Amino acid sequence: MGALERKIEILGDASKFDVCASMASPRTVSSENRIGNPDKIGICHAFAPDGRCISLFKVLMTNHCIYDCKYCVNNSNNAKNKVMFEPVELARAFMGLYIRNYVEGLFLSSGVWRSATDTAEKMIEALDLIRNKYHFRGYIHVKILPGTSKSHIKQIMKIADRVSLNVELPSSCRLSEVSSMKNFNTDIIRCQKFIYHYIKEGLLPAGQTTQFIVGTTGESDHEIVERLHWEYQNLDLRRGYFSAFTPIKGTPLESKKIPEIYHRKRENFLYRVDWLYRRYNYEIKNIYSIMDEKGMIPLNIDPKVSLALKDDIFPIDVNEASFDELLRVPGIGEVSSKRIINLRRVNKKIENYKDLQRLGVVLKRAKSFITVNGQRQTSLKEFYR
Ligand code: SF4
The missing domain is CATH 3.20.20.70 (Aldolase class I)
Incomplete structure:
Protein backbone atom coordinates (compact mmCIF):
# COMPACT_ATOMS: atom_id res chain seq x y z
CA MET A 1 0.00 0.00 0.00
CA THR A 28 -22.04 -7.03 10.95
CA VAL A 29 -19.10 -7.91 8.74
CA SER A 30 -18.38 -11.59 8.44
CA SER A 31 -15.40 -11.43 6.12
CA GLU A 32 -12.77 -8.81 5.39
CA ASN A 33 -12.97 -9.26 1.64
CA ARG A 34 -16.69 -9.20 1.01
CA ILE A 35 -18.19 -6.68 -1.35
CA GLY A 36 -19.94 -3.76 0.38
CA VAL A 214 -25.18 10.91 23.53
CA GLY A 215 -24.16 9.20 26.76
CA THR A 216 -20.53 10.29 27.08
CA THR A 217 -21.19 11.99 30.42
CA GLY A 218 -24.24 11.77 32.67
CA GLU A 219 -26.12 14.35 30.59
CA SER A 220 -29.89 14.01 30.44
CA ASP A 221 -32.11 14.21 27.38
CA HIS A 222 -33.51 17.42 28.87
CA GLU A 223 -30.05 19.01 28.78
CA ILE A 224 -29.54 17.98 25.14
CA VAL A 225 -32.99 19.13 24.02
CA GLU A 226 -32.60 22.42 25.90
CA ARG A 227 -29.30 23.15 24.11
CA LEU A 228 -30.79 22.12 20.79
CA HIS A 229 -33.78 24.40 21.35
CA TRP A 230 -31.42 27.28 22.18
CA GLU A 231 -29.53 26.67 18.95
CA TYR A 232 -32.75 26.62 16.90
CA GLN A 233 -33.87 29.86 18.50
CA ASN A 234 -30.59 31.76 18.48
CA LEU A 235 -28.45 30.36 15.68
CA ASP A 236 -31.09 29.41 13.15
CA LEU A 237 -29.81 25.83 13.35
CA ARG A 238 -31.07 23.71 10.46
CA ARG A 239 -31.03 20.48 12.45
CA GLY A 240 -29.15 18.47 15.07
CA TYR A 241 -27.65 14.99 14.75
CA PHE A 242 -27.18 12.52 17.58
CA SER A 243 -24.53 9.89 17.84
CA ALA A 244 -24.60 7.30 20.61
CA PHE A 245 -21.32 7.24 22.50
CA THR A 246 -19.18 4.24 21.57
CA PRO A 247 -16.16 3.35 23.68
CA ILE A 248 -13.14 3.47 21.36
CA LYS A 249 -9.96 1.52 21.95
CA GLY A 250 -7.03 3.78 22.78
CA THR A 251 -9.14 6.45 24.49
CA PRO A 252 -9.52 7.12 28.23
CA LEU A 253 -13.17 6.03 27.98
CA GLU A 254 -12.45 2.73 26.22
CA SER A 255 -13.70 0.66 29.14
CA LYS A 256 -16.85 2.70 29.85
CA LYS A 257 -19.69 0.18 29.76
CA ILE A 258 -22.98 1.18 28.21
CA PRO A 259 -25.57 -1.27 26.91
CA GLU A 260 -25.50 -0.77 23.13
CA ILE A 261 -29.25 -1.33 22.77
CA TYR A 262 -30.04 1.35 25.35
CA HIS A 263 -27.81 3.86 23.65
CA ARG A 264 -29.02 3.28 20.12
CA LYS A 265 -32.61 3.55 21.28
CA ARG A 266 -31.86 6.77 23.13
CA GLU A 267 -30.23 8.19 20.01
CA ASN A 268 -33.25 7.12 17.97
CA PHE A 269 -35.74 8.68 20.43
CA LEU A 270 -33.83 11.97 20.43
CA TYR A 271 -34.19 12.00 16.63
CA ARG A 272 -37.91 11.39 17.05
CA VAL A 273 -38.50 14.24 19.51
CA ASP A 274 -36.38 16.54 17.38
CA TRP A 275 -38.56 15.66 14.40
CA LEU A 276 -41.75 16.29 16.41
CA TYR A 277 -40.43 19.68 17.49
CA ARG A 278 -39.17 20.78 14.06
CA ARG A 279 -41.77 19.30 11.76
CA TYR A 280 -44.92 18.80 13.82
CA ASN A 281 -44.79 22.15 15.61
CA TYR A 282 -44.86 20.84 19.16
CA GLU A 283 -43.78 23.46 21.66
CA ILE A 284 -40.67 22.78 23.68
CA LYS A 285 -42.73 22.60 26.88
CA ASN A 286 -44.70 19.72 25.33
CA ILE A 287 -41.45 17.86 24.66
CA TYR A 288 -40.26 18.43 28.24
CA SER A 289 -43.62 17.24 29.56
CA ILE A 290 -43.03 13.65 28.41
CA MET A 291 -39.66 13.34 30.14
CA ASP A 292 -39.34 11.58 33.48
CA GLU A 293 -38.09 13.12 36.73
CA LYS A 294 -34.47 12.55 35.63
CA GLY A 295 -35.08 14.47 32.42
CA MET A 296 -35.00 11.34 30.24
CA ILE A 297 -37.38 10.40 27.45
CA PRO A 298 -39.00 7.09 28.48
CA LEU A 299 -37.81 4.37 26.12
CA ASN A 300 -40.80 2.07 26.56
CA ILE A 301 -43.26 4.28 24.69
CA ASP A 302 -43.00 6.18 21.44
CA PRO A 303 -42.64 9.94 22.14
CA LYS A 304 -45.49 10.80 19.77
CA VAL A 305 -47.80 8.45 21.66
CA SER A 306 -46.67 9.97 24.98
CA LEU A 307 -47.54 13.42 23.63
CA ALA A 308 -50.89 12.24 22.29
CA LEU A 309 -51.83 10.72 25.65
CA LYS A 310 -51.32 14.15 27.26
CA ASP A 311 -53.16 16.03 24.52
CA ASP A 312 -56.78 16.87 25.29
CA ILE A 313 -57.77 17.30 21.61
CA PHE A 314 -58.27 13.53 21.23
CA PRO A 315 -60.23 11.75 19.97
CA ILE A 316 -60.54 13.74 16.77
CA ASP A 317 -62.83 13.13 13.84
CA VAL A 318 -60.65 12.40 10.79
CA ASN A 319 -63.16 14.09 8.52
CA GLU A 320 -63.09 17.34 10.48
CA ALA A 321 -59.60 17.63 11.97
CA SER A 322 -57.18 20.22 10.61
CA PHE A 323 -53.87 19.26 9.01
CA ASP A 324 -51.97 20.17 12.22
CA GLU A 325 -54.35 18.11 14.35
CA LEU A 326 -54.02 15.09 12.06
CA LEU A 327 -50.24 15.36 12.31
CA ARG A 328 -50.48 14.83 16.06
CA VAL A 329 -52.16 11.46 15.71
CA PRO A 330 -49.75 8.53 16.19
CA GLY A 331 -49.72 6.54 12.96
CA ILE A 332 -50.51 9.56 10.80
CA GLY A 333 -47.57 11.39 9.25
CA GLU A 334 -47.17 14.31 6.89
CA VAL A 335 -47.99 12.30 3.78
CA SER A 336 -51.17 10.66 5.10
CA SER A 337 -52.34 13.97 6.66
CA LYS A 338 -52.01 15.62 3.26
CA ARG A 339 -53.89 12.78 1.59
CA ILE A 340 -56.76 13.05 4.09
CA ILE A 341 -57.02 16.82 3.55
CA ASN A 342 -56.83 16.38 -0.25
CA LEU A 343 -59.75 13.96 -0.11
CA ARG A 344 -61.91 16.65 1.48
CA ARG A 345 -61.02 19.05 -1.31
CA VAL A 346 -62.79 16.76 -3.76
CA ASN A 347 -65.76 16.42 -1.38
CA LYS A 348 -65.00 12.82 -0.40
CA LYS A 349 -65.26 11.44 3.14
CA ILE A 350 -63.42 8.73 4.98
CA GLU A 351 -66.06 6.09 5.60
CA ASN A 352 -64.12 3.42 7.50
CA TYR A 353 -60.73 2.17 8.72
CA LYS A 354 -59.98 0.57 5.35
CA ASP A 355 -60.12 4.01 3.70
CA LEU A 356 -57.55 5.24 6.21
CA GLN A 357 -55.26 2.28 5.56
CA ARG A 358 -55.41 3.03 1.83
CA LEU A 359 -54.19 6.56 2.63
CA GLY A 360 -51.16 5.18 4.46
CA VAL A 361 -52.37 5.52 8.06
CA VAL A 362 -50.92 2.98 10.51
CA LEU A 363 -54.24 1.98 11.96
CA LYS A 364 -52.94 0.01 14.92
CA ARG A 365 -51.38 3.18 16.29
CA ALA A 366 -53.98 5.69 15.17
CA LYS A 367 -57.34 4.16 15.98
CA SER A 368 -57.39 4.95 19.69
CA PHE A 369 -57.02 8.66 18.94
CA ILE A 370 -59.53 9.09 16.15
CA THR A 371 -63.16 8.65 15.33
CA VAL A 372 -64.42 7.59 11.92
CA ASN A 373 -68.11 8.13 11.43
CA GLY A 374 -68.47 8.43 15.19
CA GLN A 375 -66.66 5.12 15.90
CA ARG A 376 -63.61 4.78 18.13
CA GLN A 377 -61.57 1.84 19.30
CA THR A 378 -59.28 2.00 22.34
CA SER A 379 -56.79 -0.48 23.69
CA LEU A 380 -54.17 0.94 26.04
CA LYS A 381 -51.75 -1.93 25.53
CA GLU A 382 -51.27 -0.85 21.92
CA PHE A 383 -49.58 2.33 23.13
CA TYR A 384 -46.66 0.46 24.62
CA ARG A 385 -44.06 -1.36 22.59
S1 SF4 B 1 -9.87 15.47 20.33
FE1 SF4 B 1 -9.83 16.90 18.63
S2 SF4 B 1 -10.76 15.79 16.92
FE2 SF4 B 1 -11.31 14.75 18.79
S3 SF4 B 1 -13.34 15.62 19.36
FE3 SF4 B 1 -11.72 16.75 20.47
S4 SF4 B 1 -11.32 18.51 19.14
FE4 SF4 B 1 -12.38 17.01 17.86
Missing part, protein backbone atom coordinates in the same frame (compact mmCIF):
# COMPACT_ATOMS: atom_id res chain seq x y z
CA GLY A 2 1.41 3.43 -0.97
CA ALA A 3 1.78 6.34 1.47
CA LEU A 4 -1.26 8.15 0.05
CA GLU A 5 -3.48 5.05 0.22
CA ARG A 6 -2.36 4.57 3.81
CA LYS A 7 -3.38 8.16 4.67
CA ILE A 8 -6.75 7.66 2.98
CA GLU A 9 -7.33 4.50 4.97
CA ILE A 10 -6.36 6.06 8.33
CA LEU A 11 -8.07 9.42 7.82
CA GLY A 12 -11.15 7.91 6.20
CA ASP A 13 -11.52 5.50 9.11
CA ALA A 14 -10.98 8.25 11.71
CA SER A 15 -13.78 10.32 10.14
CA LYS A 16 -16.46 7.70 10.82
CA PHE A 17 -17.44 9.26 14.17
CA ASP A 18 -18.76 12.39 12.48
CA VAL A 19 -22.42 11.90 11.67
CA CYS A 20 -23.22 12.66 8.07
CA ALA A 21 -26.80 13.23 6.87
CA SER A 22 -27.31 9.54 6.28
CA MET A 23 -24.97 6.88 7.59
CA ALA A 24 -24.32 3.43 6.19
CA SER A 25 -26.17 0.59 7.89
CA PRO A 26 -24.35 -0.95 10.86
CA ARG A 27 -24.23 -4.45 9.35
CA ASN A 37 -17.98 -3.98 3.61
CA PRO A 38 -19.21 -0.98 5.64
CA ASP A 39 -16.25 -1.26 8.01
CA LYS A 40 -14.04 0.18 5.29
CA ILE A 41 -15.06 3.73 5.92
CA GLY A 42 -14.28 6.63 3.61
CA ILE A 43 -17.51 6.97 1.70
CA CYS A 44 -20.83 8.02 3.21
CA HIS A 45 -24.15 9.19 1.87
CA ALA A 46 -25.92 12.48 2.32
CA PHE A 47 -28.89 14.29 0.89
CA ALA A 48 -28.02 17.23 -1.34
CA PRO A 49 -30.09 20.44 -1.05
CA ASP A 50 -32.21 19.24 -4.01
CA GLY A 51 -33.11 16.02 -2.14
CA ARG A 52 -30.84 13.66 -4.12
CA CYS A 53 -28.92 11.04 -2.15
CA ILE A 54 -25.25 11.44 -3.05
CA SER A 55 -22.08 9.61 -2.06
CA LEU A 56 -19.39 11.64 -0.34
CA PHE A 57 -15.70 11.10 0.25
CA LYS A 58 -15.68 11.45 4.04
CA VAL A 59 -12.26 12.11 5.42
CA LEU A 60 -10.15 14.08 7.90
CA MET A 61 -7.43 16.53 6.92
CA THR A 62 -5.47 15.12 9.85
CA ASN A 63 -5.99 12.96 12.91
CA HIS A 64 -3.46 14.99 14.92
CA CYS A 65 -5.27 16.97 17.59
CA ILE A 66 -4.12 19.34 20.30
CA TYR A 67 -7.29 18.74 22.31
CA ASP A 68 -7.78 16.00 24.86
CA CYS A 69 -11.43 14.94 24.42
CA LYS A 70 -11.57 11.66 26.33
CA TYR A 71 -14.04 9.95 23.97
CA CYS A 72 -12.14 10.74 20.77
CA VAL A 73 -9.62 8.49 19.08
CA ASN A 74 -7.76 11.56 17.76
CA ASN A 75 -7.15 13.06 21.21
CA SER A 76 -3.71 14.48 21.98
CA ASN A 77 -2.79 11.62 24.30
CA ASN A 78 -3.18 9.00 21.59
CA ALA A 79 0.04 9.04 19.57
CA LYS A 80 -0.83 6.09 17.31
CA ASN A 81 -0.88 6.36 13.51
CA LYS A 82 -0.91 10.14 13.24
CA VAL A 83 -0.93 11.40 9.66
CA MET A 84 -1.90 14.49 7.72
CA PHE A 85 -2.72 15.20 4.09
CA GLU A 86 -0.83 17.83 2.22
CA PRO A 87 -3.53 20.00 0.60
CA VAL A 88 -2.50 18.88 -2.87
CA GLU A 89 -2.66 15.20 -1.83
CA LEU A 90 -6.18 15.57 -0.53
CA ALA A 91 -7.31 17.51 -3.60
CA ARG A 92 -5.85 14.91 -5.98
CA ALA A 93 -7.19 11.97 -3.96
CA PHE A 94 -10.69 13.44 -3.98
CA MET A 95 -10.61 14.35 -7.66
CA GLY A 96 -9.34 10.86 -8.50
CA LEU A 97 -12.34 9.33 -6.76
CA TYR A 98 -14.72 11.85 -8.31
CA ILE A 99 -13.47 11.35 -11.86
CA ARG A 100 -13.84 7.56 -11.44
CA ASN A 101 -17.44 8.11 -10.28
CA TYR A 102 -16.87 6.61 -6.83
CA VAL A 103 -18.06 9.78 -5.09
CA GLU A 104 -20.09 12.86 -5.95
CA GLY A 105 -18.99 15.18 -3.17
CA LEU A 106 -16.71 15.79 -0.20
CA PHE A 107 -17.27 15.75 3.57
CA LEU A 108 -14.14 17.22 5.14
CA SER A 109 -13.45 17.27 8.88
CA SER A 110 -10.23 17.30 10.88
CA GLY A 111 -8.45 17.13 14.18
CA VAL A 112 -6.81 20.37 15.28
CA TRP A 113 -3.15 20.28 14.22
CA ARG A 114 -0.96 22.90 16.00
CA SER A 115 -3.87 25.38 16.10
CA ALA A 116 -7.30 25.85 14.57
CA THR A 117 -5.82 28.58 12.34
CA ASP A 118 -3.03 26.37 10.97
CA THR A 119 -5.43 23.52 10.28
CA ALA A 120 -8.10 25.75 8.75
CA GLU A 121 -5.46 27.20 6.40
CA LYS A 122 -4.49 23.71 5.21
CA MET A 123 -8.15 22.84 4.68
CA ILE A 124 -8.80 26.06 2.78
CA GLU A 125 -5.77 25.40 0.57
CA ALA A 126 -7.11 21.95 -0.30
CA LEU A 127 -10.64 23.27 -0.89
CA ASP A 128 -9.29 26.08 -3.04
CA LEU A 129 -7.44 23.57 -5.23
CA ILE A 130 -10.56 21.44 -5.57
CA ARG A 131 -12.78 24.39 -6.48
CA ASN A 132 -10.42 26.61 -8.45
CA LYS A 133 -7.69 24.42 -9.91
CA TYR A 134 -9.79 21.31 -10.61
CA HIS A 135 -13.04 23.28 -11.07
CA PHE A 136 -15.17 20.91 -8.98
CA ARG A 137 -18.64 22.46 -8.64
CA GLY A 138 -20.35 19.69 -6.66
CA TYR A 139 -21.31 19.34 -3.01
CA ILE A 140 -18.79 20.08 -0.23
CA HIS A 141 -19.60 19.86 3.49
CA VAL A 142 -16.92 21.16 5.87
CA LYS A 143 -16.72 20.68 9.63
CA ILE A 144 -15.61 23.92 11.25
CA LEU A 145 -13.01 23.19 13.92
CA PRO A 146 -13.43 24.46 17.47
CA GLY A 147 -11.67 27.81 17.88
CA THR A 148 -11.55 28.71 14.16
CA SER A 149 -11.27 32.46 13.56
CA LYS A 150 -14.05 34.53 12.05
CA SER A 151 -12.06 35.25 8.88
CA HIS A 152 -11.23 31.58 8.29
CA ILE A 153 -14.86 30.62 8.82
CA LYS A 154 -15.82 33.19 6.21
CA GLN A 155 -13.30 31.79 3.71
CA ILE A 156 -14.59 28.26 4.24
CA MET A 157 -18.21 29.37 3.91
CA LYS A 158 -17.40 30.99 0.57
CA ILE A 159 -16.20 27.62 -0.75
CA ALA A 160 -18.48 25.07 0.97
CA ASP A 161 -22.13 24.19 0.37
CA ARG A 162 -22.70 23.32 4.01
CA VAL A 163 -20.78 23.79 7.24
CA SER A 164 -21.35 22.39 10.69
CA LEU A 165 -19.65 22.53 14.04
CA ASN A 166 -20.08 19.75 16.55
CA VAL A 167 -21.35 20.89 19.92
CA GLU A 168 -20.89 17.30 21.18
CA LEU A 169 -21.92 18.07 24.79
CA PRO A 170 -24.86 20.24 25.85
CA SER A 171 -23.07 22.64 28.21
CA SER A 172 -19.80 24.01 29.45
CA CYS A 173 -20.13 21.91 32.57
CA ARG A 174 -20.61 18.66 30.62
CA LEU A 175 -17.77 19.47 28.23
CA SER A 176 -15.39 20.02 31.16
CA GLU A 177 -16.06 16.39 32.22
CA VAL A 178 -14.40 15.12 29.05
CA SER A 179 -11.95 17.84 28.04
CA SER A 180 -9.67 20.04 30.13
CA MET A 181 -8.78 22.18 27.11
CA LYS A 182 -11.81 22.87 24.95
CA ASN A 183 -13.84 25.89 25.99
CA PHE A 184 -17.53 25.56 25.32
CA ASN A 185 -18.25 29.27 24.90
CA THR A 186 -15.16 30.54 23.09
CA ASP A 187 -14.27 27.46 21.01
CA ILE A 188 -17.77 26.31 20.10
CA ILE A 189 -20.64 28.72 20.65
CA ARG A 190 -18.63 31.75 19.51
CA CYS A 191 -17.74 29.97 16.24
CA GLN A 192 -21.36 28.95 15.71
CA LYS A 193 -22.31 32.61 16.14
CA PHE A 194 -19.77 33.57 13.44
CA ILE A 195 -21.37 31.00 11.12
CA TYR A 196 -24.81 32.38 11.94
CA HIS A 197 -23.58 35.91 11.21
CA TYR A 198 -22.37 34.94 7.72
CA ILE A 199 -25.50 32.90 6.99
CA LYS A 200 -27.51 36.04 7.74
CA GLU A 201 -25.27 37.90 5.27
CA GLY A 202 -26.35 35.36 2.66
CA LEU A 203 -23.16 33.29 2.44
CA LEU A 204 -24.67 29.84 3.00
CA PRO A 205 -28.44 29.68 2.64
CA ALA A 206 -28.38 25.94 3.51
CA GLY A 207 -27.68 26.92 7.14
CA GLN A 208 -25.66 25.13 9.78
CA THR A 209 -26.11 21.85 11.61
CA THR A 210 -24.55 20.33 14.72
CA GLN A 211 -23.97 16.99 16.40
CA PHE A 212 -24.30 15.70 19.96
CA ILE A 213 -22.62 12.62 21.35
